[in-house]
Amino acid sequence: MDTQHRADASAVAAAFGMSGLNARSLRQQLLTWLVAPLAVLLVAGTLFSYWVALRSATITYDRALLDPALALAEHVDSENGSTVLDLPKVAQDVLRIDSYDRIYFSVSRLNGELLAGQPEMPAPPPVVPVGHRTFYYGTVNAERVRIAALYVPQPNGPVVIQVAETMVKRNRLTREILIGETVPDLMIATMAMVLVWLGILRSLAPLERLRTEIAQRSARDLRPLDGSYAPSEVRPLVGTLNELLGDLRDALDAQQRFTANAAHQLRTPLAGLQTQVELALRQPASESMLRSLHQLRSATVRAAHLANQLLALSRAEPGGRRPDALRTIDLRSIAQDAASIWVPRALPKDLDLGFELATAPTVGDARLLRDLLDNLIENAIRYTPAGGSITVRTAVEDDAAVLSVVDDGPGIALDQREQVFQRFYRVPGATGDGSGLGLAIVQEIVNAHQARITIEDGPDGRGTLIRVYFAKAPPGQPPAA
Ligand SMILES: Nc1ncnc2c1ncn2[C@@H]1O[C@H](COP(=O)(O)OP(=O)(O)OP(=O)(O)O)[C@@H](O)[C@H]1O
Ligand SMILES: [Mg+2]
The missing domain is CATH 3.30.565.10 (Histidine kinase-like ATPase, C-terminal domain)
Structure with missing residues (x-):
């Protein structure tokens, strides 16, 4: 009986086009709509703040990188038509001291002629930039470096002072910014997800309760559902379901009344028929006539029994109780x-x-x-x-x-x-x-x-x-x- 009921229910669901395949779970939909935008926002936000932080860090480190270039510029001198760096080796070495990065410098002419310092420095931009200074990336000794170039005017043509530093400090800062930005964002996003998940579970609980209430019912239990605990969005659904249950109940009641009436109406003529057969059996009759009357009697008894059983069944059905x-x-x-x-x-x-x-x-x-x-x-x-x-x-x-x-x-x-x-x-x-x-x-x-x-x-x-x-x-x- 139960299996039959379930089969009926899935047939109804199919008839209404509610196949499980295209009806995604509410939980799944809510999560998809929340997780995807949240993930995009998270990535975009992290990228943006990373970019801003990296920019300001680069500006700060660049400014610091310019200091040794300015110090070197103080010691560039022109004597007898040739330009020299007038700084003792020890002082030059002091300028190159840094706890994280290797620092290189060079003093050269615009045509690339090296006057002092590291010979492997990349060639500076040959045009004097506005403000006489510029910054760019390059490679020294197969290592990526950031270079500050300072253009110093001299009587026999400008010289370029280049100071290069490896990327250790900058990369470390980049990493720190990235971690510092991403970890709290990730934590907030995870917390939000957990809270949303809990919220979904909580808001769906009344639906789950409603489902259990319906699932526990027998096919013939058509009492209205208790929708008092359902959220206001779901209450109209419960109301409509209850109307449907009410209509079904009315239809079943009408059917039950019909069976009861029909069985009841049948009983009187059947009883009359039975009495008449009994009377006829007492009359003198031929052998074959008696056989027919006996058959008629047992058929009448069967019919009367059936009418009684139908009546008892309708009494026991929900509408007849x-x-x-x-x-x-x-x-x-x-x-x-x-x-x-x-x-x-x-x-x-x-x-x-x-x-x-x-x-x-x-x-x-x-x-x-x-x-x-x-x-x-x-x-x-x-x-x-x-x-x-x-x-x-x-x-x-x-x-x-x-x-x-x-x-x-x-x-x-x-x-x-x-x-x-x-x-x-x-x-x-x-x-x-x-x-x-x-x-x-x-x-x-x-x-x-x-x-x-x-x-x-x-x-x-x-x-x-x-x-x-x-x-x-x-x-x-x-x-x-
Ligand atoms: N005590 C029993 N011993 C053996 N079989 C039984 C017994 N009770 C019921 N049955 C079997 O179960 C079937 C269904 O019983 P049920 O009472 O529903 O119908 P029925 O006796 O055939 O008809 P009705 O009770 O409407 O006159 C019966 O046909 C019978 O085969
Ligand atoms: Mg029986």
């Missing part, structure tokens, strides 16, 4: 009432129908409980071969009021134990006339009482043992008479 009929009731008294009807019916088949009754109070609808017991006893009598024995028991076990019927008949095969509860289902080859509704009625009544039913082998692995577990009535309330 009467909540005001629920009382604290002792299963023992239900069984006692049934005994007087069923013991005489078991006699012709030479069945030993016994009752072992202990008090078993529960809350239930006496009429439905009686329908349930009648169907179980009727089955036992119908399917147990002559000479067999049947026992009806009521008792309290742990927290349950238990009603059981056990027989030593043919039993119900393991693979049939779910199907026998389906409407109009009869085990293939089952003896006797039956409409296949008895256990469906029992199942509805079990559902109506939120009880539980089990089918097992009887003692010694023979026969059928059916047990129904009802909630035990709370103590203190006297069972209704």
